[in-house]
Amino acid sequence: MTHILSVNLAHPRPNPAKPAVGSTGIDKRPTAGPVEVRAPGPKGTGLHSGLVGDAIFDTRNHGGDDQAVYAYARESLDEWERELGRELPGGCFGENLTTVGLDVDGALIGERWRIGDRLVLQVTCPRIPCSTFARWLDEQRWARRFAERGLPGAYLRVVEPGPVRAGDPVEVVHRPDHDVSVSLVFRALMTDATLLPRLVDIAELPEEDRELARRRTATPPYAPED
Template sequence: MHLIAVNIGRERQVQVGERTVRTGIYKTPVTGRVRLDAFGLEADVVADAKHHGGRDQAVYAYSAEDYDWWAEQLGEALEPGTFGENLTLSSFGREPVRIGDRFRVGEVLLEVTAPRIPCGVFATRMSDLEWVRKFRQARRPGFYARVLVSGQVQAGDPLERLSTPHDYPTLTELFELHYARNPDPARVRRLLEAPIAERARRDWERWLEQFDQA
């Protein structure tokens, strides 16, 4: 496995319904080595800091294998960075990715924290009003990660997956739980034992508190 592309975006303004939104989702591959630290890729833009970026979502990664699947569905190949990912990996490996799994990319070490949840900006990027539904149904979300070891990365760097020794939820489990109408409290408590992103942790802790008080 290896790193296929490092993708960086500049800020744009797009129209999402009646809103004008600032976004960094339009990313393209760059050449050479790029610094990656706890706050993300050097020179990459995080326009919506409320929902993106930060130490627990410093990096978004997607796989070429999932892009190949989308190419079959859409009838066209998609270039690295199309989904707004910072890192395009050749593969995530054979086993389902779990929260807490680690990926060594060159000299950088990442820890998986959350799946990507599609939004209206993503649909605008894809020029498809049905994109949120399609992405949800595909169940191929890619992952956000925190950076445990900083360093420089470039296309072609070797990629190694270090699976967590714990039975933490898979990305798909967390992705589906996000859309559940009546989440199972036991599943939520199990999820909170994992090193998930702080945004997701706050939301689920708040939900569990309300459930316990009901």
């Protein structure tokens, strides 16, 4: 059954990758009870995370309505476990929702998921690796390896608020009529600039990502740091 394996909330800790920010909420751990999910408002000025009880500190780059919730597939974590030779529990990639049986990276931008009885989320964009993520995983060339593997996970916006808990079923209730997936957007922004023109007309993609695609169309693709 396609379902939520764990719901993960931040355990704040110092952020050596960004001393000016001070702390990071990338260390997320499963929580037992239901967690309310609601639209947090604009990036930088709202409630930051879509999950009550979660924490985001680098509010210039993370959080807000278009990045209200971050989902990552347990199946992708399993792939990384085999490659890295270490245990990767749910939440360790900073994801709020660890899923089972759901093609998170193949999800279309604008796709909607119903989780449990009330919560509806909409896929918006992939996660882009940053220095905090690289420092947290402490693996050589992590940002580049993450980019090359192409398993970014998906950010989501809140369409209908509601609770979420481990075990909740997930149903894809809407798929848009284009073929631009989370994985394609990630490859366009990270490794394959020839895909950039396909992003600019996808209305469900956050405007900041569409504008980035426009600017990069005539320039070399982003080169992630090692």
